[in-house]
Amino acid sequence: MKNIIKIGVSSCLVGEKVRWNGDHxxxxxxxxxxxxxxxxxxxxxxxxxxxxxxxxxxxxxxxLEAPKMISKTTKTDWTERMNHYLRGRINKLTHEDLCxxxxxxxxxxxxxxxxxxxxxxxxxKARHGAGxxxxxxxxxxPLVPIEDEGRLNDAKIRDNFIVRVFSFNRLQKLFSKDFSKxxxxxxxxxxxxxxxxxxxxxxxxxxxxxxxxxxxxxKEIKAEYSRLFMEALTYKSTPKKNTDVLLHMMxxxxxxxxxxxxxxxxxxxxxxxxxLLPLIVPVTLIRHQVKKHNIxxxxxxxxxxxxxxxxxxxxxx
Numbered sequence: 508m509k510n511i512i513k514i515g516v517s518s519c520l521v522g523e524k525v526r527w528n529g530d531h532x533x534x535x536x537x538x539x540x541x542x543x544x545x546x547x548x549x550x551x552x553x554x555x556x557x558x559x560x561x562x563x564x565x566x567x568x569x570x571l572e573a574p575k576m577i578s579k580t581t582k583t584d585w586t587e588r589m590n591h592y593l594r595g596r597i598n599k600l601t602h603e604d605l606c607x608x609x610x611x612x613x614x615x616x617x618x619x620x621x622x623x624x625x626x627x628x629x630x631x632k633a634r635h636g637a638g639x640x641x642x643x644x645x646x647x648x649p650l651v652p653i654e655d656e657g658r659l660n661d662a663k664i665r666d667n668f669i670v671r672v673f674s675f676n677r678l679q680k681l682f683s684k685d686f687s688k689x690x691x692x693x694x695x696x697x698x699x700x701x702x703x704x705x706x707x708x709x710x711x712x713x714x715x716x717x718x719x720x721x722x723x724x725x726k727e728i729k730a731e732y733s734r735l736f737m738e739a740l741t742y743k744s745t746p747k748k749n750t751d752v753l754l755h756m757m758x759x760x761x762x763x764x765x766x767x768x769x770x771x772x773x774x775x776x777x778x779x780x781x782x783l784l785p786l787i788v789p790v791t792l793i794r795h796q797v798k799k800h801n802i803x804x805x806x807x808x809x810x811x812x813x814x815x816x817x818x819x820x821x822x823x824x
Contacts, residue, residue, distance in 0.1 A: 517611035518551035525551040529561045534656045552616040552640040556592040567624040571636040593643045607672035612655035616640045650737045662823040673814045686725035700810035704752045709739030750780045763800045787821040
């Protein structure tokens, strides 16, 4: 059975004509590439709250903590209706098992940052924060990976987001079953090198948590493991971290590699560390040797296959 990974998305990004001017903001990467791997749950707060298409543009005013949504021309106040809508829509999304969300950047509803919130007394002044819907979503689902379509143009940010989405999906599947310390140990073991590539400190903290699992209630360990696991992956992997991980993996191969193979791998790793090669090159070489010599401990490591290879996420320098 195919594993369905559901993620939320701003409706305009997948081609729905819900923008204020009756148009869309279809994003090719979101729709044509990621759409092959995810089942989208499209949301357009402004359309769904009843503003219609076409419509007046709206903006946020007041405070970052409790902004008001007001239309720019007629000054219609949508705040109360939007807050009422948000409570119901967010509640519905709790039943969707979302593993990620891609928001429309800079939108007063969906922007995750850099959305202007204008002063009510001096509208030439503004602070910047999240849109009303995005803010409500983030507060309700703090562990769900989020990004906006603009930031996904950055290869490293895109890689990190996709890694977090697939990892969150595996985490959800682990904890959707009855709690088992054995299953948790196996999960933690499989993710060892992926975690080390992001945060050694978090890997250590998670290891201590797993070791003490019997002394905690299942609900407590699920919550704390999930929090630390997803927090670890927000730390960006770097050439140095990845090189350390791959050298560690080479340690499992030292008895089976020829002198020439070791030298080739070390040269490739050094070129990667200097950012002369993309990560996919040393990873592919290591993965080949792991399969060739059937190194069981490494065959199961998520780090070697964290997402579908067709996404080509490790192909940039």
